Amino acid sequence: MNVVIESDLEREADSGRSSRLQSYLLEARFEFLRVLRTPAFAVPTLLFPPLFYLLFGLLLNRNSANAAHYLFATYSVFGVMAPALFGFGVGIAIERERGWLSLKRVAPMPPGAYLLAKMAMAGLFALIIYLVLATMAFTLGGVRLEAWKWLLLGSIAVCGVLPFCALGLMIGSRANASGAPALINLIYLPMAFLSGLWMPLNLLPEFIGRMAPLWPAYHLSQLALATLGHGDGSSVTPHLAALVGFTVVCFVIARRWLARAA
Amino acid sequence: MIVATDKLACLESASKHFGSVLALDGVDLQVYRGQVLALLGPNGAGKTTAISLLLGLQQPDSGSALLFGQSPQSLSARRRLGAMLQTAGVPDTLTAGELLTLFRSYYPRPRTIADSVAMAGIEELLGVRYGRLSGGQQRRVQFALAICGRPEILFFDEPTTGLDIEARETLWKTIRQLVAEGCAVVLTTHYLEEAEALADHVSVLARGRIIAAGSVPQIRARVSQRRVRCVSRLPAAAIAAWPEVRSVERDGERIEIVTDSAESVVRQLLFEDSGLTELEVRRAGLAEAFVEITREAA
Numbered sequence: 001m002n003v004v005i006e007s008d009l010e011r012e013a014d015s016g017r018s019s020r021l022q023s024y025l026l027e028a029r030f031e032f033l034r035v036l037r038t039p040a041f042a043v044p045t046l047l048f049p050p051l052f053y054l055l056f057g058l059l060l061n062r063n064s065a066n067a068a069h070y071l072f073a074t075y076s077v078f079g080v081m082a083p084a085l086f087g088f089g090v091g092i093a094i095e096r097e098r099g100w101l102s103l104k105r106v107a108p109m110p111p112g113a114y115l116l117a118k119m120a121m122a123g124l125f126a127l128i129i130y131l132v133l134a135t136m137a138f139t140l141g142g143v144r145l146e147a148w149k150w151l152l153l154g155s156i157a158v159c160g161v162l163p164f165c166a167l168g169l170m171i172g173s174r175a176n177a178s179g180a181p182a183l184i185n186l187i188y189l190p191m192a193f194l195s196g197l198w199m200p201l202n203l204l205p206e207f208i209g210r211m212a213p214l215w216p217a218y219h220l221s222q223l224a225l226a227t228l229g230h231g232d233g234s235s236v237t238p239h240l241a242a243l244v245g246f247t248v249v250c251f252v253i254a255r256r257w258l259a260r261a262a
Numbered sequence: 263m264i265v266a267t268d269k270l271a272c273l274e275s276a277s278k279h280f281g282s283v284l285a286l287d288g289v290d291l292q293v294y295r296g297q298v299l300a301l302l303g304p305n306g307a308g309k310t311t312a313i314s315l316l317l318g319l320q321q322p323d324s325g326s327a328l329l330f331g332q333s334p335q336s337l338s339a340r341r342r343l344g345a346m347l348q349t350a351g352v353p354d355t356l357t358a359g360e361l362l363t364l365f366r367s368y369y370p371r372p373r374t375i376a377d378s379v380a381m382a383g384i385e386e387l388l389g390v391r392y393g394r395l396s397g398g399q400q401r402r403v404q405f406a407l408a409i410c411g412r413p414e415i416l417f418f419d420e421p422t423t424g425l426d427i428e429a430r431e432t433l434w435k436t437i438r439q440l441v442a443e444g445c446a447v448v449l450t451t452h453y454l455e456e457a458e459a460l461a462d463h464v465s466v467l468a469r470g471r472i473i474a475a476g477s478v479p480q481i482r483a484r485v486s487q488r489r490v491r492c493v494s495r496l497p498a499a500a501i502a503a504w505p506e507v508r509s510v511e512r513d514g515e516r517i518e519i520v521t522d523s524a525e526s527v528v529r530q531l532l533f534e535d536s537g538l539t540e541l542e543v544r545r546a547g548l549a550e551a552f553v554e555i556t557r558e559a560a
Binding site for chain 1: 348364407411
């Protein structure tokens, strides 16, 4: 009798596990379909960084190979920030405000599935943007790297979405849907400038350079630059630690806000 | 063993503030297996807040909310419920079939797609994107999402708002069928006939408090008034002067009298007018009771 009950419970736990895995996969698949069917989000997010790079990184900087390498690294960082910040920030603000998040929580979706699906989307967008930028850098910018450096920079770009996902999550769990895009632009563009993504920090006023370690984009760009031999020569560990710390803090705050919001 | 008095969900002297507004003020509610509880009340009475507490979307400031004896936020409690919220915010870009597939994956033993689709009556909508459905069709898809997990308790916040009469009847039929299978239902509604058609227990909320609770006949009996209609030549002004007559209205040769004591009024009518025809006495419906109870509370 007991044996029967136990095996029943086990089977139930098993089916629970497999259906949870299925939830994760379905969640990611439908998040992908949703974005694919919303070209108004996907197209500008994918086009904006390459256009910006083309204009300011390639056309206006035709002189030195040094500058081309520097700008390729920093524009890669600039490019991967957008899908993470907007995908999370605006996406979650909308879904929270419209009640979709509440319904899914009650339903009850596994909480991790929702975030992982959105992270996977941000990672995918980052990869596409990186590939476009790399192609442009190679063909138009004269950037030449060893194969492993292309790969390493690509993985930095894809993994680099995480701190910005966490920041976007934090914004999305508080901001209202109509205000979120403006708020994110207000963070995204100044942070890119202040982190030296558009122009090396040593060409900017000194106080901007001194403030730079406050921004996650600065630390990510230092990782990218170190890969290309353009770092400041110091260890990358503090930058890595700053990024991890920033991600964790944003995530913890976002979790608390989200729990209160719905 | 399933006990008839199995308590599935309850609020115990639950209160909830939003800023300075007291949305719920010490509310007690119990929902038992196989029972349909209707929460009635004017807008802003606290119906949606009560549901949010039971679903764990809000936490009470004081008192408690329990679902299957646990916190409503626990995943194991939520796997046993289904819900149709007032604002669902379903993404426009996914099809009804995709949404159903996703929601079924959340539950350990979901209904089959075919069953869910048939119960909600959305056979021909499966391949259509949610944003292209009419309001009524969207409600039916939301209903399918609510029942696809084979829930033991269902929460409906204004389920038939925006549905035409036929769709509403179909939904009621399905809800009755689920209840017959032992499912409990909590519904908030503006439509009194909906409560009358479905509920075996009604709680009337006003300004965050429960001001009346009981079966539909019990609530109706809270109002002693009855309506007497007939065709008579008696002058309305004379009838209005009788004791226990609340109001008299004449419409052509017809007279309608609202009274607390139908028996004595009828006796008097027949005594004074031997030519009286088409006599009819009706107890006040839930609608009249509701108006009366909320007026008393105000």
